[in-house]
Amino acid sequence: MPRYWIGNAEDIPRCGARSVFLNGRQFAVFHLSDGSFHAIENRCPHKGGPLSEGIVSGKYVFCPLHDWKIDVTDGRVQAPDRGCVRTYDVEIEGGKIYILLDEANWTEAG
């Protein structure tokens, strides 16, 4: 699967996130307390809140608009709310973060 460079590990604060635009498409990239990085769609399934702005606790992000709780590792919205956001695989190499996008996905949602 093709991968794309989307920034450096040091750009993303621990227990925080940044929004990343890649060819006009937006992702939220998280840096968790365990050091791992995760990329998800930067839109809350509730009303489109920018998830990169939420409070990050463990592997969850709390949407800044109405506090939905979303697992950034698998994209699942936590009860009592329902839904999911798209997740993307990332790889870290030499301090660089890469996102893996399969071509079909890319055109379909892009």
Added chain:
Amino acid sequence: MRKKLVLIGNGMAGVRTVEELLRADPSLYEITIIGKEPYPNYNRIQLSSVLQGDKKIDDIFLNTYEWYSRNGITLHTGEEATLIDRQRKRVLTDKGREIPYDKLIVATGSLPFMLPLPGADKEGVIAFRDIKDCETMMETARHYRKAVVIGGGLLGLEAARGLLNLKMDVTVVHIFHHLMERQLDETAAIMLQAELEKQGMRFLLSKQTTKIMGPKRVTGVMFADGSTEKADLVVMAVGIRPNVEMAKRSGLEVNRGIVVNDYMQTSDPDIYAVGECAEHREIVYGLVAPLYEQGQVLAKHLAGVPTDPYTGSVTFTSLKVSGVDVYSAGEFRDGGNTRAIRIHDEAQGIYKKILVRGNRVAGAVLFGDTSDGQKLFSLIRKRADISAFGKLSLFGGADEAAAGTDWASVPDDEMICGCNGVSKGVIVDAIRNRGCTTVEQIKGCTNASRSCGRCKGQVAEILQHMLSELGESAAAAPVKAGMCGCTTLSHDEVRREIRAKGLRSTREVMHVLGWSNPEGCSKCRPALNYYLGMLFPEDYEDESDSRFINERVHANIQNDGTFSVVPRMYGGVTSPEQLRKIADVAEKYNVRMVKVTGGQRIDLLGVKKEDLPKIWEELDMPSGYAYGKAIRTVKTCVGSTFCRFGTQDSIQMGIDMERKFERLYTPHKVKMAVSGCPRNCAESGIKDIGVVAIEGGWEIYVGGNGGVELRAAELLVTVKSPEEVLEWSGAFLQYYRENAQYLERTSHWIERVGLKHVQDVLADPETRRELNERLDVALSVTKDPWKERVANPELRKQFEPITIG
């Protein structure tokens, strides 16, 4: 491989089915929707409101284009499905597209029934079904005066009312001798007619139209009795017929509508039909509530979730004409083997009739006061045994309506939103357990009020009721509730432990006090961060990742992810120079709106996150903290400087207070005001700290609130000098900071601990001195957050998105 699901008809029933399906399981199907109209799905019901001028077309879209793409749905609008090739399992369209399907839903709705009269094809003869019709009527009203609506049913009357609002002269022609004969008995219909005549509508009843007259454009209509009526516009609203041509051509079994079984399956097992085009047990429905019920069953069926079959619906109708309340459900004609219970108050224009068969309500007609509508509808739907009810208790009674509903006593299964089948219990659950605090959020969570919108008022009342109930119980049982799901310790206990154990970071607190989620949640983290900062102002390093976004970026996040900028204007006083700067910045950054806030200052709304530091830099004004649990504004009135009643310089007092206390974080926001006399033009009576100047002194009021629960501030003390005002308000603020729970406004806190207690504590000058001392330390370490970020490239970087390509 996901299966391919295709929906023909991008309308209310079809799209709702897809929404339900996505909710049940978003991963099952690859979905394509074909819709003839050139828009995303909109709320057809609200076309009446658009026509009546209460809403704009933009307001009635139910799903944005963005919603489709976000859910991975391929949407073809402005395209018509012309045939289903059932052998090859493909849908053919007028644009030459062939779309393969595994499962197909037909939801093509209805077509307006156009009377086949001579001249019916003339210009100016239209129906009332879609956005286009609505636009035609609005456009026509700009150039012509005289409208004739054929049809005195729901749709016709709503159209007529809209045309009246558009300043047209409107006559409604009806073939029967009374209006809405399919929903109302004669008594109600006559009352309705009288009311509408009062609004300016004219009626020609028992009239059969035979001809549309005019050269190219309509000029009038002719009736069977030879009489005529002038018309520049004719709206035909005589009924609808299921839109089934395409289905019929494709070989599906069609009677009046497309015949379906109890799972909405047509004669072809891979094809379903839902909505107004479907015929279920020989009934074709024309209102959204039953269509949504069908959609729910179909969605579950498609998702493979067990579901009860659809067995048909009882329907209700209400007329959406302002100033007229009409409601009808189930049976409405006397006779059969029903008994009628009636209330008829001619003076007040109220008529209520309930038809009872055996021990059950069979139907109801309400005019003038429809507040019992949903309750009666529940009884009808549930086929409830009413033998225990007194005759009159079936009606809520005018007294109860006037006094407002006692929501606590309304049973949970009472239907509130009839269109979407949402009961009181579901709404209560959304408020209590799903964090809904606005009608809009409840709508998002439950669909309540998303269709005809009639129940919005009731939803708001339930919300109000629940919020005050939850608020009260929070205040009444202050100490025992755990602060969040991560701990059983209360706010007070946590704060005590932090102090006693000298804990110095949120992580340490959560670790030492045994949090069940090691990294906390969005409720406790900001609270802990506040407590730590309040207790150890000099050594605690603020944890920005424990702050809510607003306090992290020092701007208020908006519904679309942009932000607002509210610079400080001490005491509500500004200058031409400041205004010029604000104007320049607003222009340069294309700020979406410049608005005067309720707090006497100016808000720049709709700012992109990355522009925030630039705007702050160019404004060169301090942050107004309009986003924070912090000192907000000090509103002032003109006071003795200008006002003939002013007793003191309230402006200067307000400026001094704001300058002294600004940048201070508090358990919840703190709003202040200073008025120059008891006329209270700065609204000091509903502020957290409200100062009122009197001859020779100042009164200090505390614990006021103008928000969710209105509360008048109470007099804390009366003092003589401005210095004392600062001293007392400083002491009060610090005592509040140290003792209130995080997110407890002064109003709730005072309500909990009692004004007397606060007065007793602050009465001691030594205590006031100590409190002020600690306050001064806290104030001494504050820095303007905007300036800090403008000057620090590291902090500034976090405002920029990473952009690649």
